[in-house]
Amino acid sequence: MIRRPRVRLATLLAAVALLGGCVYYNGMYNTNRLAKSARKAERDGRVFEAKNLWGQVITRAESLEVRHPRSKYVDQANMLRGLALARLDQCPAAVDPLGRPSVIDRSGDLAEEAALALGNCRLELGDLALADIAFARVLDSRDPLRRRQARLHHAHILRVTGRYEEALAIIRQSSGADDRSDLLLALAGAGHTEQAFALADTLLSTSDTTFVWDSLVVELGRQDPRTASALVTRLQADPRATPEIKARRLHEDAMRLAAVDSAFSLARLEEAAAVPGHTQSGGRASLQLLLRRLHGARTLEDLAPLHDSLAVLGESEGGAATEAGVLAATMSRLRSLADSVGPGLPQGDLRLFLGAEAARDTLGAPALAAGLFRRVADDWPASPYAPKALLAVGQLDPSESEASWMRLDSLYPDSPYLALVRGQDAPGYRELEDSLAAFAGKQVVRTRPTYRANPRRPLEPAEAEPGDRPRKRRPAEEPGKRRSPDQ
Numbered sequence: 123m124i125r126r127p128r129v130r131l132a133t134l135l136a137a138v139a140l141l142g143g144c145v146y147y148n149g150m151y152n153t154n155r156l157a158k159s160a161r162k163a164e165r166d167g168r169v170f171e172a173k174n175l176w177g178q179v180i181t182r183a184e185s186l187e188v189r190h191p192r193s194k195y196v197d198q199a200n201m202l203r204g205l206a207l208a209r210l211d212q213c214p215a216a217v218d219p220l221g222r223p224s225v226i227d228r229s230g231d232l233a234e235e236a237a238l239a240l241g242n243c244r245l246e247l248g249d250l251a252l253a254d255i256a257f258a259r260v261l262d263s264r265d266p267l268r269r270r271q272a273r274l275h276h277a278h279i280l281r282v283t284g285r286y287e288e289a290l291a292i293i294r295q296s297s298g299a300d301d302r303s304d305l306l307l308a309l310a311g312a313g314h315t316e317q318a319f320a321l322a323d324t325l326l327s328t329s330d331t332t333f334v335w336d337s338l339v340v341e342l343g344r345q346d347p348r349t350a351s352a353l354v355t356r357l358q359a360d361p362r363a364t365p366e367i368k369a370r371r372l373h374e375d376a377m378r379l380a381a382v383d384s385a386f387s388l389a390r391l392e393e394a395a396a397v398p399g400h401t402q403s404g405g406r407a408s409l410q411l412l413l414r415r416l417h418g419a420r421t422l423e424d425l426a427p428l429h430d431s432l433a434v435l436g437e438s439e440g441g442a443a444t445e446a447g448v449l450a451a452t453m454s455r456l457r458s459l460a461d462s463v464g465p466g467l468p469q470g471d472l473r474l475f476l477g478a479e480a481a482r483d484t485l486g487a488p489a490l491a492a493g494l495f496r497r498v499a500d501d502w503p504a505s506p507y508a509p510k511a512l513l514a515v516g517q518l519d520p521s522e523s524e525a526s527w528m529r530l531d532s533l534y535p536d537s538p539y540l541a542l543v544r545g546q547d548a549p550g551y552r553e554l555e556d557s558l559a560a561f562a563g564k565q566v567v568r569t570r571p572t573y574r575a576n577p578r579r580p581l582e583p584a585e586a587e588p589g590d591r592p593r594k595r596r597p598a599e600e601p602g603k604r605r606s607p608d609q
Contacts, residue, residue: 150195153182157202160209172209179206197224201236213243226259234260234268241275254279270296278304286312303338310342310349318349322356329362339371347378351386369394369403376407388414402440409435409442413486416449420489422457429453452484463497471502472561475511482518492518499529506554509537 160175183203187196204219219225220240225233241256253275260272273296281289281304289308293301302325309318325333335357343350354375358368376390391414394407412435416428429450436447456477463474478494481487495518498511505511512530516523530540538551 149182149186150198153179153186153199153202156182157206160206164209176206176209179203180210197222197228198232201225201228201232205232205236205239208239208243213246216240216243217247231265234263234265238268238271238275241272245275245279250279250282274301274304277301277308281308281311284311302333303341306338307342307345311345315349315352319352319356322353326356326360331362335360336367336371340374343375343378347382351375351379351390365397365399366401366403369397369401369407372397373403373407373410376410400438400440402442405435405438405440405442409446412446412449416485416487418489419485419487420493422460422490424490425453425457429457449485452480456481456485459494463501465501469561471498471505471507472558473565474498474501475507475558476562476565478511478514482514488518492522496522503533506537507558509534509539513539513543 156175156179160172160179163169163172163175180203183199183206186193186199187203200219200222204216204225207213207216208220216239220236220243225236237256237259241253241260244250244253244256257272257275257279260268261276263269263272273292277289277292277296280286280292286308289304290312293305293308302321306318306321309315309321339350339353339357342353354371357363357371363371372390372394376387376394379387379390388411391407391411395404395411397404408431412428412431416425419425419428432446432450432453436443436450438446459474459477463470463477474494475498478491478498481494482491485491492515495511495514498505499508499515502508509530512526512534516526530537534540538548538554542548542551
């Protein structure tokens with residue numbers, strides 16, 4: 123009578139354990155079934171359905187891990203959860219479950235699928251070495267599709283790290299439509315330029331809309347700007363490229379070539395600006411051309427033709443218009459200096475000094491800025507800002523650095539600016555800078571607005587100066603109708 127309850131208790135515990143195992147097995151079975159359905163939805167192109175199914179896989183797998191952390195199926199649940207996270211582009215979260223030692227040591231189809239997912243995520247996160255370790259686990263897979271994917275990823279990493287010949291050997295063994303970008307880049311990197319261009323010509327002739335040329339050109343440009351430029355020349359004959367695309371390719375090519383071939387870079391900007399149609403990239407190229415001419419300006423008279431071109435560009439549409447407008451307005455103020463900075467005019471030294479700073483910092487015209495700073499010291503030698511102007515001349519024009527220092531030592535030994543440069547105490551420095559800043563804050567150039575006819579709207583100001591408030595228009599009154607006092 124005493125033993126019978128013990129037998130029943132043991133039987134009950136065994137039944138509960140068996141039932142728990144069955145529940146866990148059924149949960150694992152359903153999770154695998156959901157993953158299988160998600161893969162099929164991906165193959166069939168049902169993207170939204172696939173994402174929904176992968177989300178359910180994550181939920182089921184997490185539940186199994188929490189409820190049965192010591193089960194023999196916990197690694198499988200981890201792999202499925204990590205795989206689902208990777209499929210949903212949540213790589214930072216997928217790396218942990220896919221990269222656990224207990225998961226890495228496993229073999230089989232799911233383990234290889236998880237290794238590929240881990241490698242792709244490591245690649246996306248920029249961990250090339252760790253990505254290659256993950257792909258190495260699948261390089262000799264019995265599954266031809268997974269084996270090919272792993273080898274192409276391995277070849278990609280070899281190519282990115284500069285091992286072009288090794289990458290070429292692997293790509294040629296596993297050639298296909300999805301490795302043409304790496305093949306072309308590897309050929310170019312290995313010095314097989316003619317073969318690379320032959321491949322490019324073949325791809326262009328087939329008019330393959332799936333081939334992403336622009337990203338290829340950008341990556342090739344990082345690798346070899348000159349070869350990328352030659353490819354851009356070929357792409358200009360692509361009939362599918364819009365004027366904006368052609369202008370953008372030429373403008374970007376000019377930027378890449380600036381450090382290796384300034385003359386060709388200038389020619390590319392001219393080509394981009396000449397592309398038919400008012401393209402935004404053509405506008406940026408026009409602005410770059412004007413900035414280069416502005417860089418060589420030496421006198422205020424040199425600004426006149428550049429100002430007119432910038433004013434026209436400022437009235438166009440696109441990102442370059444805003445910057446062109448700012449430059450044109452700055453030029454207008456600088457050209458007006460001739461009437462307000464003559465020797466003897468009140469505070470002319472301050473106006474000229476601020477104009478020199480604008481030429482240096484806003485216009486990017488070092489020679490013009492040096493000349494204006496030099497005038498501050500020559501025309502206002504008693505100005506407290508003459509030493510600061512001489513220091514600026516020495517920085518902008520190294521050929522005058524020695525002469526500037528001789529004048530500083532002989533004429534301005536007690537200047538706070540000279541003391542500051544020498545690392546000494548500079549009493550009065552802060553007061554001078556505050557005074558200059560206060561004067562600059564008051565220099566809002568106001569000119570009488572000019573008007574131009576516009577057939578679509580009534581006469582309106584052609585341009586507003588900074589600080590001017592737009593006047594609120596009054597609505598037109600109807601004939602014979604007066605406004606009420608509250609209108």
